[in-house]
Amino acid sequence: xxxxxxxxxxxxxxxxxxxxxxxxxxxxxxxxxxxxxxxxxxxxxxxxxxxxxxxxxxxxxxxxxxxxxxxxxxxxxxxxxxxxxxxxxxxxxxxxxxxxxxxxxxxxxxxxxxxxxxxxxxxxxxxxxxxxxxxxxxxxxxxxxxxxxxxxxxxxxxxxxxxxxxxxxxxxxxxxxxxxxxxxxxxxxxxxxxxxxxxxxxxxxxxxxxxxxxxxxxxxxxxxxxxxxxxxxxxxxxxxxxxxxxxxxxxxxxxxxxxxxxxxxxxxxxxxxxxxxxxxxxxxxxxxxxxx
Numbered sequence: 186x187x188x189x190x191x192x193x194x195x196x197x198x199x200x201x202x203x204x205x206x207x208x209x210x211x212x213x214x215x216x217x218x219x220x221x222x223x224x225x226x227x228x229x230x231x232x233x234x235x236x237x238x239x240x241x242x243x244x245x246x247x248x249x250x251x252x253x254x255x256x257x258x259x260x261x262x263x264x265x266x267x268x269x270x271x272x273x274x275x276x277x278x279x280x281x282x283x284x285x286x287x288x289x290x291x292x293x294x295x296x297x298x299x300x301x302x303x304x305x306x307x308x309x310x311x312x313x314x315x316x317x318x319x320x321x322x323x324x325x326x327x328x329x330x331x332x333x334x335x336x337x338x339x340x341x342x343x344x345x346x347x348x349x350x351x352x353x354x355x356x357x358x359x360x361x362x363x364x365x366x367x368x369x370x371x372x373x374x375x376x377x378x379x380x381x382x383x384x385x386x387x388x389x390x391x392x393x394x395x396x397x398x399x400x401x402x403x404x405x406x407x408x409x410x411x412x413x414x415x416x417x418x419x420x421x422x423x424x425x426x427x428x429x430x431x432x433x434x435x436x437x438x439x440x441x442x443x444x445x446x447x448x449x450x451x452x453x454x455x456x457x458x459x460x461x462x463x464x465x466x467x468x469x470x471x472x473x474x475x476x477x
Contacts, residue, residue, distance in 0.1 A: 204298060204380060207373055208261035208340065212247040215336025219247070222330060222337060223259055223294045223321070226251045246278065256282050259294040263380065264301060271295065272309035276316045293318035298343055299380050300324045324381075328352060332359055338370055342378035349382055353390040354458045358426075360391070419450035426454060431463050441470050449473060 212219040213232050220226040226249075233248040233256075249257035258278055262271065269277075275293050282291045295318060297305055308317040328344035331337035338359050346352035356378075360371050371391060378387045420442050428434055434442075445453065453469065460466050 204263050204377060205261045207376060208296070208298070209247050211336050211339065211373065212259065212261075215334070216249055218334040218336040219259070220249050220251060220257060222334075223296070224249075224251075224257050224292055226257065230257075254288075255290045255292065256286070257292050257294075258282070259296060261296045261298060263298050272306050272316070275318045276309040276314070279316060279318075294321060295319070296321045296323060298323050298340075298377070328355070332356065335359075335363055335366075335370060339373035339377045342374055343381055348459075350386065350390065351458045353378060353382070353387065355455075357390055357392075358454070358458075419447055419454075420445070423450050423453050423457070426457055427466065430457065430460060431466065438466070438470070445473070 216230040216232050217228070220230040228251065231250045233250055246258055246260050249259075251257060258275075260271075260274075275295065279291055279293065282289065295305075295307075297320065300322075305320050305322065307320040308315060310316075323340060323343045324345060326344045328341040328346065331341035331344060332355055338356055341356050341359075342353060344352065356374055360367060360374060363370055375387055375391050378391065423445075424434060424439070424442060427438070442450075456469055457466070460469070
């Protein structure tokens with residue numbers, strides 16, 4: 186499978202803080218999605234706006250509460266570098282939470298965005314104290330869960346991928362289906378993808394004009410789908426993606442599309458991300474022939 190060359194360039198401090206702040210904003214805008222992903226919490230989640238800010242530690246953080254008995258604390262970090270060592274920061278937060286609510290459970294997660302050769306500690310330790318927290322290395326994570334949720338789509342660009350190009354194309358498909366705030370999610374995805382991929386590749390795949398056009402068509406499909414059914418909706422989406430890649434489809438290919446089931450249409454929308462030539466598309470249809 187084709188691999189996309191990744192360039193890991195050093196980032197200035199301002200760029201690191203910008204990306205960390207971007208992730209914090211996403212988490213505050215989509216708290217239920219982040220709480221489900223990071224803490225396996227399902228249901229309503231409240232964002233606690235009050236943060237610990239006593240000297241010497243003044244750190245941005247996202248603090249959730251799922252009920253009256255639990256505090257969920259997460260931070261996003263582009264690199265390991267920090268004015269205050271990360272383990273000490275997490276210990277300080279933990280103690281601060283416990284001081285305010287001694288009986289309340291506290292869970293903490295550190296999400297590291299950019300690969301590093303340095304060890305990332307998951308605990309604070311000294312002679313008499315040990316405190317642990319969870320570390321998520323985004324480049325090791327399966328993107329499947331993040332690709333399903335609008336608020337997590339930008340972070341999916343930094344997940345594990347055998348083909349960076351394919352991953353960005355999957356992100357682009359997800360963004361194209363967003364009804365509102367599409368431009369914001371697109372810009373966020375571009376910014377985070379720039380931590381990992383060449384800028385030209387990012388803008389080649391995450392193209393605003395194409396997405397806006399597809400989004401208009403997609404929303405029209407959703408409206409019509411209420412009358413014409415899910416299958417026709419899937420046929421139209423698959424056709425749009427194939428024509429975007431290979432140009433206008435022949436009558437024979439369109440007839441083959443018409444005979445696909447909903448499950449096969451869903452499979453096609455994933456498989457076409459790997460198609461390099463029209464012959465790849467025909468080979469896929471031939472493989473499906475016994476199921477048509």
